[in-house]
Amino acid sequence: MTTAPALSAARETVAIRSENLCRHYRMGETLIRAVDGVSLDVRAGEFVALLGSSGSGKSSVLNLIAGLDRPTSGSVIVQDRDLAKLSREELAKYRLHIVGMVFQSFNLIPSMTLAENVELPLRFAEVDRSRRQTLSSEALDRVGLRARMNHRPSELSGGEQQRAALARALINRPQLLLADEPTGNLDSRTGTEIMDMVRDFNRALGMTVVMVTHERALAERYAQRMIFLADGKLVDDRLNDDRLNTSTIDGRGGQA
């Protein structure tokens, strides 16, 4: 075996690569280094947890990967796209087709039913109405909410809302699922339910997952790899031995 195919194979498997990624912004007179020189690689199909206390820059890194924000310097390359070089229009397309996002506060649009919320990305993708309806009911089916598709988010429990948000994130079959504290507003039982679903999608669809959390226990239970951030810098990056050992987790969250 020569090195060339191995190299290209390696390049193929890298889903996200950031090099010396920085995101600085001014708040009055002070310069805040939210992300300060982060370099990391995420392989395709990997389940990575970004850990850190609040203000560590983990959400900022996620927003940069999601194409919601632009780096001050450095680069984020997702599936061979240098996000810093994309136009606003191209970034929107990238968010629409490549990325699915789940948030701590679910972020469903309150005036729309679940079905409408789930099919909203398909509207932006200009998918036909009939195809939209098929896909959205399929997606809601997958998360067990088909019966509630005509309810508004306010009529549902937190867990159900997050399941709907997950269905929406996956409707465009993204290659990348980004989750920002997805269980932060949920009790541990429903949190587990959501995380099980995320893991299933990761395994079944080969989807790359990057999850921001401050709960170490959650990361240890589900992520293959844990990246620790503090003050905008990467402080630790390790494979999750606990998970590999499939040892039991007592549910107590560690500090980052």
Place this chain on the structure above:
Amino acid sequence: MKTPDLAELALRNLRESLLRNSLTTIGISVGVASLVAMLSLGIGLQQLASRRLGKSGLFDTVVVTSRRDLRNRERSEERSGPTPGESRVLDEPARQEIERLPNVLEAYPDIRFITEVRYEDKPHLTMISALPSSAKSNDAFDGMQGTFFSSDTAPEVILQKTFAEELLGKTPARGGVEPPVADVAKPLLGKELTMRYAQRAASLTPTTPPLANATNSNDSDLAGAAYSVVSREQKLKIVGVADLDPESMRGPARAKVFLPLRLAESLHVMQPTDLREISQAASGQPVYSSVSVRVKNPTQVQVVEDAIKKMGFTTFSLLDASQSLRTFFRVLDLFLLIFGSLALAVASIGIVNTLVMAILERRREIGIMKAIGASDGDVKKLFFAEAGAMGILGGIAGVALGWAIGRIINLATNVYLRRESLTPDNFWAVPWWLVGLAIGFSFLVSLVSGLYPAARAAKLDPVQALRYE
């Protein structure tokens, strides 16, 4: 995003803050209503004016004369008109041809002559002219006593008031109070007078009753320039007395006695122009000194005039006067439009305000939409669609409201006019183009109002918007 999706989402968003958006839409509709009300008033007044003018015959009449008329020859040659060789005789076929032109209502010969009229054995020399039956609708005859001619050939006569006074032996009161028409008419209506006139007749033809030889059998002989003048009398019944404003009808008003047109034609009265035209009447058809052409609409006078000029005749109309009238109404419309638009301008500020508020309220929603893949353009279009939907809805409501306001004003004014014993009239018109224009304009104004809010919404930073609670 596709247009139906945009419309659907926009309407949904409008329903979400129903009160605020309804108030804004009502604001637009009031603006549109004032615009529609103002403009339809302007259009209505214009239509009223041109209806009145149309009736008066001032602005829709073209007088046609032959270029061979000696008086006009030099002048027409100076202009760029056709050479005298191309000019034509104004005879019956020419009249028919003119009548067949588009936009022409009718073309009738002007018959006018001075002759003696006897009433109670007293002779009166006067100018007599013929009226077509269409003159009945002319509002110059609105205040007439008696009736219009019973038919176009009836031996009947309508008198000008001043001549009626003359017949009664009254001298017109100078500076004094004029007697009402009714008082003058009363002793005359139904009475007979005798008109003595010179008949132009072919010398070969035995004298025939004037009414019988209405056709051209006589005139065919005129080609030989052989004709004689026969003195004749015609008894006429007075059916009406009218107080005509000498200025209101250009042609016939200078005359004091009016005959039905067909009757006058059949009399073959010798006219001052006959001597001149007689040698040219080769066609064997009656030849006219001038023909009055009534045009369907004052705006088409120019077109008709041009067409007749092309045929080789000289024309005259009061087009210039009607043009300055049209200019006046354009300016009036413009002013009404500006005042009407002011309310719409205020309403458009309401749209800006509502949409800016909506951005603040829906910041998070915009952030979500961007996070799941909406482009700047999608967000912009969505706000545009909301502005446009408010514009269209407001426009439709405004047209209805403006129409209703107009009807009410029209009704109220007519009640007032009736109380003042004036003739009520419709000075209010909402043509279809105005409906379309108003809705379109409202839509356009709304889109312009949506420009700033839409651009602002599109530029929203999704990270900040999502942080916003």
